[in-house]
Amino acid sequence: MNGLRCGTGARVRVVLPAHLRTLAGVGDEIAVDLDAAATVQSVLDAVERDYPVLCGTIRDHVTQRRRPFLRFFACGEDLSHHFVDVPLPAAVAAGDEPFMVIGAIAGG
Amino acid sequence: MSGVRVLVGTRKGAFILTADGMRQSWEVSGPHFGGWEIYHLKGSPVDSNRLYASQSSGWFGQVMQRSDDGGKTWTPVGNKFAYEGTTGTHQWYDGTPHPWEFKRVWHVEPSLTDPDVVFAGVEDAAMFRTTDGGQSWQELPGLRTHSTGNRWQPGAGGMCLHTILLDPSNANRMFIAISAAGAFRTDDGGQSWRPINKGLHSQYIPDPAAEVGHCVHRLAMHRERPDVLFMQKHWDVLRSNNAGESWEEISGNLPTDFGFVIDVNTQQPDTIYVVPIKSDSEHYPPEGKLRVYRSRTGGNEWEPLTKGLPQRDCYVNVLRDAMAVDSLDPCGIYFGTTGGQVYGSADGGDSWSPIVRDLPAVVSVEVQSLP
Numbered sequence: 001m002n003g004l005r006c007g008t009g010a011r012v013r014v015v016l017p018a019h020l021r022t023l024a025g026v027g028d029e030i031a032v033d034l035d036a037a038a039t040v041q042s043v044l045d046a047v048e049r050d051y052p053v054l055c056g057t058i059r060d061h062v063t064q065r066r067r068p069f070l071r072f073f074a075c076g077e078d079l080s081h082h083f084v085d086v087p088l089p090a091a092v093a094a095g096d097e098p099f100m101v102i103g104a105i106a107g108g
Numbered sequence: 109m110s111g112v113r114v115l116v117g118t119r120k121g122a123f124i125l126t127a128d129g130m131r132q133s134w135e136v137s138g139p140h141f142g143g144w145e146i147y148h149l150k151g152s153p154v155d156s157n158r159l160y161a162s163q164s165s166g167w168f169g170q171v172m173q174r175s176d177d178g179g180k181t182w183t184p185v186g187n188k189f190a191y192e193g194t195t196g197t198h199q200w201y202d203g204t205p206h207p208w209e210f211k212r213v214w215h216v217e218p219s220l221t222d223p224d225v226v227f228a229g230v231e232d233a234a235m236f237r238t239t240d241g242g243q244s245w246q247e248l249p250g251l252r253t254h255s256t257g258n259r260w261q262p263g264a265g266g267m268c269l270h271t272i273l274l275d276p277s278n279a280n281r282m283f284i285a286i287s288a289a290g291a292f293r294t295d296d297g298g299q300s301w302r303p304i305n306k307g308l309h310s311q312y313i314p315d316p317a318a319e320v321g322h323c324v325h326r327l328a329m330h331r332e333r334p335d336v337l338f339m340q341k342h343w344d345v346l347r348s349n350n351a352g353e354s355w356e357e358i359s360g361n362l363p364t365d366f367g368f369v370i371d372v373n374t375q376q377p378d379t380i381y382v383v384p385i386k387s388d389s390e391h392y393p394p395e396g397k398l399r400v401y402r403s404r405t406g407g408n409e410w411e412p413l414t415k416g417l418p419q420r421d422c423y424v425n426v427l428r429d430a431m432a433v434d435s436l437d438p439c440g441i442y443f444g445t446t447g448g449q450v451y452g453s454a455d456g457g458d459s460w461s462p463i464v465r466d467l468p469a470v471v472s473v474e475v476q477s478l479p
Contacts (some may be wrong), residue, residue, distance in 0.1 A: 017167070017168075019143060019144070019165065019167070019168060020168060023168075023171065023184065053171075053184045055187070055188070056169050056170065056171075056187045056188060057168040057169055057171065057187075058168075060169070061187070061188045061189075061190060062188075062190050062210070067167065067168065067169060069166055069167040070167060070168075103167045103168075104167065
């Protein structure tokens with residue numbers, strides 16, 4: 001999948017947990033066009049813009065903090081604890097690798 | 109009446125059980141929202157096809173769902189529950205101040221007159237309202253900001269607003285209950301609230317007769333006699349004849365006065381039902397016998413109802429929102445267990461049978477009487 005390589009306007013691939021795919025009515029992967037440089041924040045902003053039903057499910061409505069049982073992975077790295085405005089790996093911004101929202105393997 | 113629709117919330121989804129007025133043969137649909145905790149779902153009293161459901165998850169937070177066709181299809185609606193103004197603090201388990209944090213919706217209570225108006229009781233305890241069919245929710249902050257709010261503490265299940273009763277004779281009056289703060293009443297449509305806990309006695313708080321701090325598990329009323337309230341507290345079953353101004357204990361001959369559910373027969377305002385549960389901490393029926401207790405005298409004199417219920421080796425619980433009554437005659441009573449059974453009685457409690465036996469743990473049961 002080809003993405004734009006400029007700082008803004010990139011198309012980023014996003015993989016969601018199964019329950020959020022069901023909630024949003026989407027398949028294994030979505031693509032979102034960013035309004036800003038590729039960061040965790042701009043990706044999540046774009047996901048929530050295109051799929052408003054996901055607002056509040058990945059990050060808290062009020063605090064905007066990542067829900068504690070979710071993680072953000074890309075290019076073999078755990079980006080969960082990075083500042084949300086740190087640029088994502090170039091391969092994500094280029095659309096070559098997906099930004100993955102992962103649900104913790106836990107619970108009964 | 110052409111039938112009933114029983115709405116069941118479980119730890120892993122919602123189920124809808126339907127039957128005709130005989131209430132003998134049931135159809136089961138679900139799971140709806142499989143894998144999610146459904147704390148509560150309830151239908152509008154003025155539009156039986158309009159349902160609201162609270163869907164939540166430790167991973168993904170709160171989602172609200174609405175159906176306009178009796179639960180055949182669902183649409184996610186607004187899920188933003190933001191406390192209004194300064195959040196403030198309540199007491200944490202260790203007694204330290206702890207900021208209010210929204211966790212989930214425990215109870216949805218549709219308006220008696222408008223299908224687009226719904227009240228929501230949430231954890232940490234507060235009351236919200238939608239007037240647009242669930243698209244947006246606004247807090248009624250007078251409850252959370254009550255002068256006693258900084259002294260409220262969570263029960264073991266969290267600091268939840270779990271019961272909302274709307275007074276059919278007075279649109280401005282509502283009753284709510286919070287674990288573990290107690291019962292409150294508003295007479296101005298939710299703008300201001302006051303505790304209604306006089307007569308409650310709770311040994312587990314420093315002042316057993318305190319204004320707030322009681323772990324009220326459930327309130328119930330008969331819609332034609334809204335000044336008479338019934339309460340299942342952490343321990344004690346109580347009655348108020350004056351809209352909560354004062355309470356008197358009516359536990360009488362119950363084998364244990366601990367329990368979660370309480371409800372009132374829709375045809376007989378002085379016939380009430382509880383499910384005694386052994387406590388502390390066991391939280392299963394005494395002697396392994398699942399018994400509903402019925403009082404036909406408004407309390408104090410109770411009879412066990414056992415026909416069709418397991419009378420040996422039964423160690424399930426019946427949680428606070430998991431009993432409901434229909435409006436048919438004779439009254440139908442329904443309750444769900446943490447073992448996944450939903451039992452129903454079509455004869456006022458004289459006999460029972462399982463509608464379903466193997467659902468996930470049941471959190472809530474509601475019933476609609478269909479036209």
